Amino acid sequence: MSTPKRVIALGFFDGVHKGHGALLRTVAQAADRLGSMPCAFTFDRSPTAAITGQTIPLLSSVEDRVWLMRRYYGIEEVIVAPFDGMQKMDWQDFVSEYLQKELGCVHVVAGHDFHFGYMGKGNPQRLQEKCRELGMGCDIIQKVEQDGITISSTYIRTLIAQGEMERANQFLGHPHTLTNRVAHGKKIGTTTLGFPTVNLLIPQGVIVPAYGVYATRVWFDGQCRCAVTNVGVRPTVEDNDGHVTVEGFILDFDGDLYGHEIRMEFYKYLRPEQKFASMQALADEIRHNAQQTRDYFRQLT
Ligand SMILES: Cc1cc2nc3c(=O)[nH]c(=O)nc-3n(C[C@H](O)[C@H](O)[C@H](O)COP(=O)(O)O)c2cc1C
Numbered sequence: 001m002s003t004p005k006r007v008i009a010l011g012f013f014d015g016v017h018k019g020h021g022a023l024l025r026t027v028a029q030a031a032d033r034l035g036s037m038p039c040a041f042t043f044d045r046s047p048t049a050a051i052t053g054q055t056i057p058l059l060s061s062v063e064d065r066v067w068l069m070r071r072y073y074g075i076e077e078v079i080v081a082p083f084d085g086m087q088k089m090d091w092q093d094f095v096s097e098y099l100q101k102e103l104g105c106v107h108v109v110a111g112h113d114f115h116f117g118y119m120g121k122g123n124p125q126r127l128q129e130k131c132r133e134l135g136m137g138c139d140i141i142q143k144v145e146q147d148g149i150t151i152s153s154t155y156i157r158t159l160i161a162q163g164e165m166e167r168a169n170q171f172l173g174h175p176h177t178l179t180n181r182v183a184h185g186k187k188i189g190t191t192t193l194g195f196p197t198v199n200l201l202i203p204q205g206v207i208v209p210a211y212g213v214y215a216t217r218v219w220f221d222g223q224c225r226c227a228v229t230n231v232g233v234r235p236t237v238e239d240n241d242g243h244v245t246v247e248g249f250i251l252d253f254d255g256d257l258y259g260h261e262i263r264m265e266f267y268k269y270l271r272p273e274q275k276f277a278s279m280q281a282l283a284d285e286i287r288h289n290a291q292q293t294r295d296y297f298r299q300l301t
């Protein structure tokens, strides 16, 4: 079978923010024009983390990155390459041997500050020259800014760590999204509190939003519902084990989602997590937060 022709965006794309969006939209347009497949190239782990040895909690799991690129920008295929296996590849080989010969790439799209190949020796200018030599198309996208700030995954991570979800979403261009299976909780929600919750495990290596309560939406089994969600260690619960949980009370829903995959979208930070004097006081506050969530989504529509 012959290799399909591909138009490929190059980068890591953590969070798939608006700056990445400028590249991905250009890919979709070029692919349409050239009758090729719109694609993106990413790595299985953060090159910056691998090179510097730092731990960098990410905005998105690989699965979410792939889903976001498809959902918001129509990217049909995401090539997830192993960073460890490719780190030492020379930048010229990356373009001619890997992109052109192996992947059938006819056009690449990269950002203004894209460095690639062994020791980061490849840069936008070299990429353009090499593509010209090989007969491949190449677009370099100028930086996208908002409020005078260059949009970047690094900046958006700091916003999410501080609970500034609405601002993070403005920079992302879509709601911050986490997808995973629903885990079992301690059942206190159902038995003592009167608010059953879905427990979403934070995907490994992904940033924990600031502890607190958020207006969220959850998608599961083809449905979308509003939910009020707590992120934190539940200091009110006596036998909490210090584990961070993400627990959503889904409004107007009655059903069992254990083991199902859910996608949670974070919209607005409502309040910090607190230690309440009693479970009754916590239940009263959750009722209030549920109403705030309803009001929030009502004014959005
Ligand atoms: C909207 C919402 C807000 C919450 N806020 C807090 C809080 O401020 N402090 C706290 O200790 N627990 C908080 N919780 C966590 C509850 O204690 C938790 O839902 C309950 O322990 C149920 O746990 P389970 O899933 O193990 O049954 C909140 C839960 C929800 C759904």
Ligand SMILES: Nc1ncnc2c1ncn2[C@@H]1O[C@H](COP(=O)(O)OP(=O)(O)OP(=O)(O)O)[C@@H](O)[C@H]1O
Pocket: 010, 011, 012, 013, 014, 018, 019, 020, 022, 023, 048, 109, 110, 111, 112, 113, 114, 141, 142, 143, 144, 145, 150, 151, 152, 153, 154, 155
């Ligand atoms: N604000 C932006 N405007 C235009 N292009 C961008 C922008 N941010 C990133 N890019 C480009 O998107 C591709 C992927 O970038 P990358 O994954 O390194 O994102 P980043 O947001 O710059 O990450 P980090 O914050 O870790 O530096 C690269 O080609 C990069 O140059």
